[in-house]
Amino acid sequence: MPPPIGTFEILHEDPTSKARLGRLWTAHGPVDTPVFMPVGTQATVKAMAPWELEAEGCQILLGNTYHLNVRPGMDAIERFGGLHAFQDWRGAILTDSGGYQVFSLTSLRKMTPDGVWFQSHVDGTRMFMGPKESMAIQRTLGSDIAMAFDECPPCPCTPEYAHEAVDRTLAWAAVCAGEPRAAGQLRFGIAQGGVYPAERERCAKGLLALGPGAFDGYAIGGVSVGEPDELIMPGVRMTVDLLPRDRPRYLMGVGQFWQMSESVAEGVDMFDCVMPTRLARHGMVFTRKGRYSVRNAVNRLDDRPMEEGCGCMACRRFTRGYIRHLLNVGEILGVRLTALHNIHAYFDFIARMRQSIREGTFASFRAETAAAYGPRPPAA
């Protein structure tokens, strides 16, 4: 008998940092944290089939409320019995709120207290989305975790704009917390505030003021949206410290290896990022030692796998030279193989991070990750 849906077990804590191993119980099974969630924007992780994600032990995917509402539309999702059935994904799904896309992808936006009027990025159709609409769409999608509708201000923005965006985000969070949910659906609040510590604090505290029943977890939004690298970790650190210890904490859209290990050290549990699949389409390959472009001419005659010692299907069977050729001539298999490898590399990274926490070697894991991937490699 699994624990009730929404239970978040903290299984182990790292003595050298705030890192922890946890398990979040969803309507589609457990999610072991720290977790990386591949992004399935349009009801698929780009270039991958669900059985390939299943083979990596993937427990949870991210879906995009805004995109799915535009295409295929909620009549189709309803007809097929929800997003899980539509894309035949048997694990858990977290849906974002749509706020990020409404504020970044659309044009001719007009704000109202209840939400935003905008034009669809596909065909210019006039649409409206606010907290009620976002929660209704996510209810139809039937995601395991729905995100509260928020406004993610761009970077740079003025303190005045950040203040107004936090006002709206808090007002909308209160509306979201009162909306009905799909059976077994969890709901997360999102702390915004841009690069302004006072706004971040006001937003996090405002979410908590809605009471423990309002949200099952909390996200840190608006990080890594264009601010300088050295502002990312301070923003994460100060927001995490304001969020309840006993609930999962989700750092949205952040997925560089060093950012993930540093954030886990601050107590973050969940991540998502388009990088492994987006960069795969450009031939960028993630390895334990750093990343490189397999499209480079230097790989033309290279008979090594993309990453030596890697156990993914692409590295077990194919050379860099072959994969470079496929990308060079525009063959889909090239993108499939780099995506397969990068997703494997991400799951391998997270698995090794979890193991290091379990075995008490997380401090050296962090140091190695920073050395291979950090924004400033250590001096030689």
Added chain:
Amino acid sequence: MPPPIGTFEILHEDPTSKARLGRLWTAHGPVDTPVFMPVGTQATVKAMAPWELEAEGCQILLGNTYHLNVRPGMDAIERFGGLHAFQDWRGAILTDSGGYQVFSLTSLRKMTPDGVWFQSHVDGTRMFMGPKESMAIQRTLGSDIAMAFDECPPCPCTPEYAHEAVDRTLAWAAVCAGEPRAAGQLRFGIAQGGVYPAERERCAKGLLALGPGAFDGYAIGGVSVGEPDELIMPGVRMTVDLLPRDRPRYLMGVGQFWQMSESVAEGVDMFDCVMPTRLARHGMVFTRKGRYSVRNAVNRLDDRPMEEGCGCMACRRFTRGYIRHLLNVGEILGVRLTALHNIHAYFDFIARMRQSIREGTFASFRAETAAAYGPRPPAA
């Protein structure tokens, strides 16, 4: 102990037609005929991974001499130990001669007795290919079956041009027959002649005049290159009748279901065609009852698989509505799933055709295929 490479066993003959079941032994295992060879132009079957073809029981692929010579180039193929190793394909490979691409894809062609000067379709590089070059490239590729360098005249063309093209094809075939081959490599001659019976006869007889040691099998080229449907089968029929009964016969580039069953009835053993994967990219789906476009709006809310009763991975897990959505938003998985299904449908078609020959029901199989797929459906 398998029979010697090049052995062609005729295992069963259909009493109602010239159809036969055969087995051709190559350096990479047996090929059961009639056989459909998926086209792997640039060292991959488009959108598919080799393990997906292996799962279909695929025994032989086609590779393109011209394309592979341009990219990745023969230095790369040599470096990786041949085409099989380069693309990690463990079954057999037939390579075309490059002639078809030289005459259809390139510009500024200049004929000489020894071959053709032309500009590469990729970057305009000046290149030369003739029988010696084609056989040398195929030797480096290390294919199991190399095709003689030929000229496939376009349709329409004048009788004079068809005559000259047959002259060149025969002269080049004689050169090819004298060239060295890779270890265990078989060599097929190609009978051309366009829509002119006298030229087809002259070409087939000219190939045979080179003696039984010149070629291990014979192909019918220049069919289905633009001529009216009603000229296709007569061209096949008259050419097949001129080719030795005890050697495999390969009808190049032909792959509509009704064309394959009618050609098998005339004694053809081997086929290749880009249709299942090319049309997959446009959402065209092959079924036992005919073909349709899953991209059509009528499929938007359809929760049936692409083909009811089909056992392919795509049909076991996904609906038409989902696959239409994927194609509609440009997701690679959409093309992967239609390609997976179409290749499965082709292998299923060939398997059922072989079974019908084995069980003595080929005549009704032909009739059913013509009814579902023929150029002129029977009157209602």
